[in-house]
Structures are given as structure tokens and as C-alpha cells.
Amino acid sequence: MEFAIFFLFAAIAVIFALVVVLHRNPVVGALSLVASFFALAVMYVLLEAPFLAALQVIVYAGAIMVLFLFVIMLLNLSHAPEAPTRPVQQFLGYTASAAFGIGLVYYIAKYAVSTTTEGFFQADAHTIGVRMFEAYVFPFEMVSILLLAAIVGALYLSGRALPRPAATASQPGDEVSK
Amino acid sequence: MIPTSWFLILSAILFTIGVCGVLTRRNGITIFMSIELMVNAVNLTFLAYARQMHDVHGLIFVFFIMAIAAAEAAIGLAIFISLFHHRDTIDVDEANLMHW
Numbered sequence: 544m545e546f547a548i549f550f551l552f553a554a555i556a557v558i559f560a561l562v563v564v565l566h567r568n569p570v571v572g573a574l575s576l577v578a579s580f581f582a583l584a585v586m587y588v589l590l591e592a593p594f595l596a597a598l599q600v601i602v603y604a605g606a607i608m609v610l611f612l613f614v615i616m617l618l619n620l621s622h623a624p625e626a627p628t629r630p631v632q633q634f635l636g637y638t639a640s641a642a643f644g645i646g647l648v649y650y651i652a653k654y655a656v657s658t659t660t661e662g663f664f665q666a667d668a669h670t671i672g673v674r675m676f677e678a679y680v681f682p683f684e685m686v687s688i689l690l691l692a693a694i695v696g697a698l699y700l701s702g703r704a705l706p707r708p709a710a711t712a713s714q715p716g717d718e719v720s721k
Numbered sequence: 722m723i724p725t726s727w728f729l730i731l732s733a734i735l736f737t738i739g740v741c742g743v744l745t746r747r748n749g750i751t752i753f754m755s756i757e758l759m760v761n762a763v764n765l766t767f768l769a770y771a772r773q774m775h776d777v778h779g780l781i782f783v784f785f786i787m788a789i790a791a792a793e794a795a796i797g798l799a800i801f802i803s804l805f806h807h808r809d810t811i812d813v814d815e816a817n818l819m820h821w
Contacts, residue, residue, distance in 0.1 A: 549723050553731045560735055560758055564742035569750045576754050579735075583761055586731070589723060590768045595783055599764075602787050607757065607794045614798045615750055618805050636744030644737030648730055655726040664775050671784070674777045679785075686788045693792035700799035 549589060556582035573611045580604045594668040728769035736762035749801050749811035753794070760790050 559579035563572045580603045587596035675683060735758055742755030764783045771779025801811050808815050 545723060549727065556731070557734055557738070560738045563751070563754050563758060564738055564746065569748060569754075572751055572754055576757065579758070580761065583735075583765060586728065586765060587768055590728065590765075590772045592768050592771070592780055592783075595764075595768065595780055595787075598784065598787055599761075602791060603757075603761070607791055610794055610798060611750065611754065614802060617802065618750075618811065633745050637741060640737055640741035640744055643740060644734065647733040647737060651726060651729045651733055655729050664772055666771070666777060666780055670777055671780050675781050675784070679781055682785060686785060690788065690792050693795045697795040697799035700796070701802040 545589065548585065552582040552585040555579070556586070569615050570612070573608055573615060576611075577604045577608045580608070591664050592666050594666070594671055725769045725773045728765060732762045732765040732769070735759075735765070747812050747814050749804070749813050749816075750798075752813060753797050753801070757790065757794070760786065 556579045559575040559582065562575040563579065566572050566575070580599060584596040584599040584604070587593070587599055739755040739757075739759035739762065742758070743752050746752055746755065764786055767779045767783045767786070771777065771783075804816055805811050
């Protein structure tokens with residue numbers, strides 16, 4: 544039963560990941576990536592990490608991918624002309640990534656440790672929280688400051704300049720209001 | 722119990738698909754989604770080894786990676802919005818101001 548679930552959702556994750564890479568429409572790609580992340584959340588449950596599975600659904604599938612979809616809608620990309628393909632670049636990219644993937648899978652299958660430690664592994668939210676606030680308080684606070692900096696940076700980068708007061712609006716060299 | 726190496730192989734496949742997307746696509750948003758795919762493949766590896774080693778640190782790492790990926794997505798998408806305002810495209814080949 545466990546193995547059937549693993550193979551089913553592994554196939555879902557891989558197929559939707561392929562759709563992300565191969566489909567030309569970024570909206571389809573973003574929705575496929577959401578599906579792939581849901582399948583990965585099932586993988587996290589199989590790995591006995593239900594807290595991170597919930598985080599995967601809430602943060603990745605819920606927040607980050609919605610951000611992607613909003614940006615795609617904002618840019619209105621469906622009217623953009625189709626870019627001409629570059630056969631040499633495409634061929635080199637596919638060949639290099641295929642060689643990389645085959646090598647990676649081969650060496651993992653050959654050398655990765657496949658014996659699992661016996662015993663019960665407790666990885667629920669309580670354990671993670673205790674460990675995090677015992678040993679990782681400082682990185683936790685640093686992450687919150689990083690997120691604040693990311694908010695400020697994203698607002699600065701993406702916002703068009705607000706309309707200036709009339710006294711300063713006509714100054715030359717005002718790049719931001721371009 | 723599913724062997725750890727199966728999860729590692731799945732992670733390797735997903736990472737390879739992400740690499741393929743970064744190398745072959747030129748739509749900036751799609752490249753960015755491929756990067757997210759690679760980040761998730763690495764998260765899966767962390768969790769697989771955390772279960773094998775019976776160690777919570779891998780899960781805490783995944784937690785931090787998720788937070789940093791959120792920050793990265795916000796900044797990257799803001800950069801693409803800015804690029805679109807200036808160039809009217811998000812084709813990464815068009816962003817060649819620093820090209821030699």
C-alpha cells in the first residue's frame with residue numbers, strides 16, 4: 544500500500560514537473576507546479592514529516608505559487624509573441640541535463656545508503672518547535688529580518704514611482720518615474 | 722518502509738527536470754519555476770536523510786529553506802516585473818545590458 548502511494552505520487556510529481564518545463568504557457572506551468580508540490584507533500588507525509596507536509600502545502604502551493612500566478616497575470620504574458628527557438632542551445636541544454644540526470648541517478652542507485660535505521664522517528668510539530676527554539680533561535684530571528692528585507696526590496700523593485708508633487712515631478716534624471 | 726534511496730532517486734529526477742528547464746527555456750518565469758522545482762528536490766533529499774538518520778536537524782533546515790525560498794521568490798518576481806516595465810518582455814535573452 545505504501546509503495547503504491549509512493550509510485551503513484553512520484554509519477555504525478557515527475558509528470559507535472561515535466562509539464563512545467565515543456566509547456567509554453569506559463570500559467571499552465573504554474574498550475575502544474577502546484578500539482579507537483581502537492582505530490583511532494585504526500586512524499587513528506589511518507590517520510591514521517593507531517594508538519595513539513597502542511598508547510599509545503601501552505602507556503603509553497605498556497606503562498607509562493609499564488610505569487611507566481613499573480614505576477615503572470617500582472618505581466619499579461621499571453622499576448623507576448625512566441626520566441627523563436629534556438630536549436631543548438633536547446634539541443635545542448637537537453638543533452639547536458641540528460642547526461643547530468645543519468646549520472647546522478649546512476650551514482651545514487653550505486654552508492655547511496657539504502658539501509659534504514661529501525662525504530663520510531665518522532666518528527667511532529669512539537670519536536671521541531673522544541674529543537675528550533677532551543678538551538679536555532681538566532682537563525683529563526685534572522686529569517687524574519689530577511690523576510691522583512693525581502694518585502695522592502697520587492698516593493699522598491701516592483702513599484703512604479705508614485706506620482707510626485709508638481710514641484711519635483713519635472714526634474715531631469717528621474718529614472719524611477721520612467 | 723520505503724527505502725531512502727528511492728526518495729533520493731525521485732529527488733534526482735526532479736532536480737534534473739529543473740536543470741533542464743533552466744538550461745533550455747528562455748521565459749524568465751518558467752526558469753524561476755524550474756529553480757523552485759530544484760529547491761523542492763533538495764528539500765526532499767533533506768527529509769529523506771533526516772528520516773534515515775533519525776535527526777530533526779534536516780527538518781529544521783527544510784523549514785529555513787522554505788522561508789528563504791519565499792523571500793527569493795518575492796525578490797525574483799519583483800526583478801522580473803521591473804524588467805518587464807523597462808523592456809516589455811521577460812525573455813531572459815533580452816536582458817543583455819551587461820552582455821559583452
